[in-house]
Amino acid sequence: MSDSVAGCTRPRTAVTEAEAEALVRGICFKTGPPRRLGVEVEWLVHELRNPRLPVTSRRLEAAYSALRTVPLSSALTVEPGGQLELSSPPATSLMECVATVSADLDAVRAVLRERGLTLVGLGHDPWHAPRRFLRRPRYDAMEACLDRTGPAGRAMMCTSASVQVCVDAGYEEPGPLGHVRRWWLAHHLGAVLVASFANSPLAGGLPTGWRSTRQLRWTQIGAARAGGPPLDTDPRGTWARHVLDAPVMCVRRDGGPWDVPDGLTFRRWTRSRTPRAPTGDDLDYHLTTLFPPVRPRGHLELRMIDAQPGDDGWIVPLAVTAALFDDPEATETAYRCVKPLAERTLDLPAPHNPLWRDAARHGLADRELRDAAVVCFTAALAALPRLGATADVTAAVSAYLDRYVFRGRCPADDLLDRPDGASRGPHRRDFRP
Numbered sequence: 001m002s003d004s005v006a007g008c009t010r011p012r013t014a015v016t017e018a019e020a021e022a023l024v025r026g027i028c029f030k031t032g033p034p035r036r037l038g039v040e041v042e043w044l045v046h047e048l049r050n051p052r053l054p055v056t057s058r059r060l061e062a063a064y065s066a067l068r069t070v071p072l073s074s075a076l077t078v079e080p081g082g083q084l085e086l087s088s089p090p091a092t093s094l095m096e097c098v099a100t101v102s103a104d105l106d107a108v109r110a111v112l113r114e115r116g117l118t119l120v121g122l123g124h125d126p127w128h129a130p131r132r133f134l135r136r137p138r139y140d141a142m143e144a145c146l147d148r149t150g151p152a153g154r155a156m157m158c159t160s161a162s163v164q165v166c167v168d169a170g171y172e173e174p175g176p177l178g179h180v181r182r183w184w185l186a187h188h189l190g191a192v193l194v195a196s197f198a199n200s201p202l203a204g205g206l207p208t209g210w211r212s213t214r215q216l217r218w219t220q221i222g223a224a225r226a227g228g229p230p231l232d233t234d235p236r237g238t239w240a241r242h243v244l245d246a247p248v249m250c251v252r253r254d255g256g257p258w259d260v261p262d263g264l265t266f267r268r269w270t271r272s273r274t275p276r277a278p279t280g281d282d283l284d285y286h287l288t289t290l291f292p293p294v295r296p297r298g299h300l301e302l303r304m305i306d307a308q309p310g311d312d313g314w315i316v317p318l319a320v321t322a323a324l325f326d327d328p329e330a331t332e333t334a335y336r337c338v339k340p341l342a343e344r345t346l347d348l349p350a351p352h353n354p355l356w357r358d359a360a361r362h363g364l365a366d367r368e369l370r371d372a373a374v375v376c377f378t379a380a381l382a383a384l385p386r387l388g389a390t391a392d393v394t395a396a397v398s399a400y401l402d403r404y405v406f407r408g409r410c411p412a413d414d415l416l417d418r419p420d421g422a423s424r425g426p427h428r429r430d431f432r433p
Contacts, residue, residue, distance in 0.1 A: 081158025
C-alpha cells in the first residue's frame with residue numbers, strides 16, 4: 001500500500017485502451033535468468049513495555065522523524081496505520097539480501113528502543129482496532145473505496161503486516177525456471193506458504209477461527225481488488241486484461257479530495273474519457289492499487305506471507321522461497337509436490353478458492369498442505385547450501401521445519417496455545433470470508 005508508482009513517469013497524455021494493454025504487457029514480466037532477490041518486511045509498532053497499550057500518533061511521528069535521519073540501504077516507508085516497512089534493494093544473492101535488511105533493522109530498532117517502541121512481527125494486530133495514522137489523499141480515497149466492501153479494508157490498511165518476497169520473473173523460454181511455470185508455481189506454492197507461515201489468529205483479543213486472519217482480510221476485500229487472474233499459458237495477456245477490467249480506485253486531482261468512482265474499470269475509463277481522459281501515469285498508479293497475492297512488477301512479488309515472530313523470523317520465509325524458486329532442483333520438487341493441490345482450487349483464481357481458504361483457516365493442520373510443506377521445506381533445506389546460505393540461515397530453516405512443519409503447526413498455533421486469553425475457547429469469533 002505504500003508502493004511508489006510502478007514503471008516510468010509518463011507525460012500527461014491520454015492513453016487508448018490498446019495502448020494501455022500494450023503498456024501493461026510490456027512492464028509486467030521482465031524475463032531473463034533468475035539472478036536477483038528482494039524482500040519487503042512490514043512490522044507493527046507497539047509499546048515496548050506493554051504491547052496492548054496504543055501508541056499515540058504524536059509518539060509515532062516523533063519516532064519516524066528520527067528514523068528519516070538514519071542512513072539505510074533499504075527504502076523505509078510508513079503504512080496507513082503506522083506500520084513500518086523496509087524494502088530491500090535488489091540483491092544478487094540470498095545472503096546479500098539478508099545482510100542488508102538485518103543491518104537496517106538493527107538501526108531502526110535502536111532508534112525505536114530509545115523512544116520506548118518496538119517492532120512486532122504479527123500478520124494482524126491482535127488487540128488494536130484499525131486507526132489511520134497517515135492522512136493523505138491516496139489513503140482517504142483508498143479508505144472510501146474499500147469501505148464499500150465492509151470493514152476488512154480498514155483492517156488491511158491499518159492492522160496488517162507481512163513478509164513479501166520478490167523473485168525474478170524467470171526465463172522467457174519454457175522449463176522449470178521459465179516465467180509461465182514460475183507464475184503458476186507462485187499461485188499454488190503460495191497456499192503452502194500461507195499455511196506454513198500463518199501468524200495472525202487473533203483480532204480484538206479473541207481468536208477469529210483462522211490461522212491467518214490477515215489472509216482472510218485480503219479475501220474479504222474482493223476478487224477485483226485483491227484477487228489474481230485466471231491461470232493460463234499467457235500470463236502477460238491474462239494479467240493485462242485483469243488490470244484493465246479491474247475497478248479504478250480513484251481519479252487523482254491536483255487539489256482537493258480525489259474522486260472515488262464506483263464500478264469504473266480502467267478499460268471503461270479509456271473508452272468514456274470521463275471525468276477526464278486517463279494517462280500513462282494514471283495507468284501506473286492504477287497498478288499500485290491492485291493487491292493480488294502474486295503481483296507482477298517486472299519481477300514477481302509474493303504477498304501472501306504473514307509477518308513472522310522474532311527479530312529474525314522473516315529470514316526463514318525469505319530463504320525458503322528463494323530456494324524453491326531459484327534452485328532448479330528444488331523448484332522441480334516444489335512444482336511436482338504442489339501440482340496435486342491444484343485440483344482443490346476448482347480452477348478459481350487465488351486467493352478466492354478452496355485451497356487458499358483452507359490454508360488461511362487451518363494452516364498446516366490441513367494434512368495435504370502439511371505433507372506438501374514437508375516436501376517443500378526439505379527441498380529448500382537441501383538447496384540452501386547451493387545458494388550460498390550460511391550455517392545460521394540453514395539452521396534457522398531446519399529448526400522451523402522441526403518445530404512447526406513436521407508437527408503440522410504454524411506460529412499462529414503458538415499464539416492460540418498461550419494461557420493469557422489467546423487460547424481457543426467459547427468466545428471464539430468465527431469470521432466468514
